Amino acid sequence: MRYPASETAEKHERILQTASRLFRRNGFSGVSVGEIMRATGLTHGPFYNHFASKEALMSESMEHASRGSIGAVEKAGESAEDLLAHIDEYVSTKHRDEPEQGCLLASLATEVSREPAVKPALTQHVSTSFSHLAKVWRRSSKKVARREAIHALSSMVGAMVLARAVDDPELSDEILANMREALRQSIQGTVAKRG
Amino acid sequence: MRYPASETAEKHERILQTASRLFRRNGFSGVSVGEIMRATGLTHGPFYNHFASKEALMSESMEHASRGSIGAVEKAGESAEDLLAHIDEYVSTKHRDEPEQGCLLASLATEVSREPAVKPALTQHVSTSFSHLAKVWRRSSKKVARREAIHALSSMVGAMVLARAVDDPELSDEILANMREALRQSIQGTVAKRG
DNA sequence: TGTACATCAGTGAACGCGCGTTCACTGATGTAC
């Protein structure tokens, strides 16, 4: 049957929202189209009224998640204090235990490296993140600022990936606590100096 | 038909070898049992003479890959020079482009975080790696040594994950080059001091 | 304003496919005598 036109866009949005959460929790290959539609409260058939394929949804949901989180990264780039606050949130047990609303790089980057269709969306997100974060080192040279931004973001992603993959809760907590401390030291050291 | 007993152990080893390469290249869910057996030169039936399940193979192949690579990590822990040499190999375009013989953390850690059966093997690998790498900071306190080891390994893994996920070759190269430089700076700074 | 009809998002059964896994069977090897 036909439905009010106004609902279509809203449903599209809800599918994206659900997909981006489920993908971050279980990975692209760990979630079926049917599951996403069921979780959205629809049957699986009309999926193809909204998206050309699962691959297309993967890419769009990545853009959706990026739009939803890039604001926090921008804020983190405003000052060393903002960056340190962002790091404390990012490199936390809460973020480790709740991937579905967390960083898309930590949950999906490895799978994206095997899914060419999703790479452009992720590349955009990474590139923008570096630019935002580099602003923290505005008193240093562009070269140093960029290097430190890359170092910081890579460390955060790597620490989260390892903390989630490890079985031993103590080791996992230790990875996060040490990384927060290491980043704090590193940032306080580099932001102060001129490059 | 029955085959010489001597061949059985050798075939088991070959399956592990093939699996650990294919898993690192395409991920656990990106490789089927049939593909692994075919690549090993066997039919898929006898797989279950060697392994209880695909999950069991995933775990054993992780241990196999760990055994094959932990020596390089041990070597890296011998001195700051050895660590820097290891970093130059690890954070390289060659390693980025050849995941099948590369670091299992960079290729598989995210998937392992959703595969409880494989976590113990990976945890062991991570734990041992930290211990080996921490030796580089033998003149610092245990606490600082461990923190720097965690920082270094997480950065390396994170940089590799991002470099592989990104579409733009220039950005990817830039991530690697900057991370090598950032790690060099960081290690030269911290190894020199006492903690 | 009321009526007739075209639209098209949603429905849900069905498709082909590849997956992990099972199993009755084969036959060279290894062993008992």
Next chain:
DNA sequence: TGTACATCAGTGAACGCGCGTTCACTGATGTAC
């Protein structure tokens, strides 16, 4: 040393299952007159 037979890794057809995707159909909505 020679023969008879039990062993068991390898064979390959077959299994049930869930996947991504398709499609003939439905019927309330929006539109033409």
